[in-house]
Amino acid sequence: MQHSDPLENIVYISIPSEAERTIGEFRLDPEVMLPVETSGSGESYDIGSLSWEQIISAMLKILAYRPEHEDAPYYREFIKAVKPDLPGELSEAAVLQARNQRFEQAEEIFLALHGVLPEEPGPLLNLALLYEQRAQQAESRGRLEDKEECLEQAHAYYKLLLTRDTVPPEAELNAGFFFLQRHNFAKAREHLQRFIDSDPEDTERIEEARKVIGEIDSQNLLDELFQEAYDAVQLGREHEAIEKMQTFLERAPEVWRAWFLLGWAHRRLQQYPEAKTAFLKTLELGPQKPDTLNELAICHMELGEFQEGERMLREAIHLEPDNTKIISNMGVLALKRGETEEAKGFFKTVLTIEPSDPVAQRYLSDLDPELDPDADL
Numbered sequence: 001m002q003h004s005d006p007l008e009n010i011v012y013i014s015i016p017s018e019a020e021r022t023i024g025e026f027r028l029d030p031e032v033m034l035p036v037e038t039s040g041s042g043e044s045y046d047i048g049s050l051s052w053e054q055i056i057s058a059m060l061k062i063l064a065y066r067p068e069h070e071d072a073p074y075y076r077e078f079i080k081a082v083k084p085d086l087p088g089e090l091s092e093a094a095v096l097q098a099r100n101q102r103f104e105q106a107e108e109i110f111l112a113l114h115g116v117l118p119e120e121p122g123p124l125l126n127l128a129l130l131y132e133q134r135a136q137q138a139e140s141r142g143r144l145e146d147k148e149e150c151l152e153q154a155h156a157y158y159k160l161l162l163t164r165d166t167v168p169p170e171a172e173l174n175a176g177f178f179f180l181q182r183h184n185f186a187k188a189r190e191h192l193q194r195f196i197d198s199d200p201e202d203t204e205r206i207e208e209a210r211k212v213i214g215e216i217d218s219q220n221l222l223d224e225l226f227q228e229a230y231d232a233v234q235l236g237r238e239h240e241a242i243e244k245m246q247t248f249l250e251r252a253p254e255v256w257r258a259w260f261l262l263g264w265a266h267r268r269l270q271q272y273p274e275a276k277t278a279f280l281k282t283l284e285l286g287p288q289k290p291d292t293l294n295e296l297a298i299c300h301m302e303l304g305e306f307q308e309g310e311r312m313l314r315e316a317i318h319l320e321p322d323n324t325k326i327i328s329n330m331g332v333l334a335l336k337r338g339e340t341e342e343a344k345g346f347f348k349t350v351l352t353i354e355p356s357d358p359v360a361q362r363y364l365s366d367l368d369p370e371l372d373p374d375a376d377l
Helices: 052-065 072-082 086-099 103-116 122-140 144-162 169-181 185-197 203-218 224-234 238-251 256-268 272-285 290-302 306-319 324-336 340-353 358-367
Strands: 010-013 034-037
Touching (some): 034 052, 052 072, 052 103, 086 103, 122 169, 238 256, 256 272, 272 290, 290 306, 340 358
């Protein structure tokens, strides 16, 4: 996320009227000032170093961050004329940056691509997926406020896509899975069904969507009581959530998500035997998710069942090697066993992944007051 003005190093120049000429079907207009991206302040810019690349780079920045700029249509046509292959190059570059978790760079490129091709759905969909990826990373590192902020931004991009006159099938599909992760099962079902109804050629994804719809229907995930229990957990009303979820499970005992929510509520209330039972049932009925394994490990640790707790954590780490919540819990487990040096190693590992992690910093500070958490590890 940008903290300074991304356009602060852009200056504008005019071209002489005699320079008026065409590039293919595009005509240079001397009346339009051309932006130039400089490496420093505009006052120190040397016009002798001017290049097409500096102009195009500046136009892309403006289209990314000021798409409403009065000369935006001119910039789009300029870029398409001077460098017609640029949209494809930008898309490849952004995907590579996202794959390498260089999220800010990927976001800027996708924004620029959206600025160049505002009618194309691809850049908006990629921005939504990028923020989902950022949310997943934030969750794995215990930054829950950042996670929610990223999910809200992803939701905003999906809204832009889904309110267009024509919605591409892949947008319906990804929106469906987005709402599924947000436990909005009604919206998830709606968009997954629209994906199926669009009759796409990808039979594998059709079957995946049908499977999720079947699970939503067969497990009564649209049930009002289930939704009320979920909302109660989210709002910190654990006793209410437990009561509602137990009532729901009496008539739908095979719903693994319900068992997870029940366990989550019990664990928050430090009712570890009850939470442990619920999480074991979750694993019996549903997939082996890192969150479930981590929650179950916490219950085992609090009950003094260290060997079982370690087994759960190692299974979770195998699924998500960079999940700092799980690595921190490995450190906590080591402390409970009296293995101080091993615990320090886990907390230091956390700080190599997430240098500002408050949990690891606090534990290391307590274990070794002379250790500077900001020092190189």
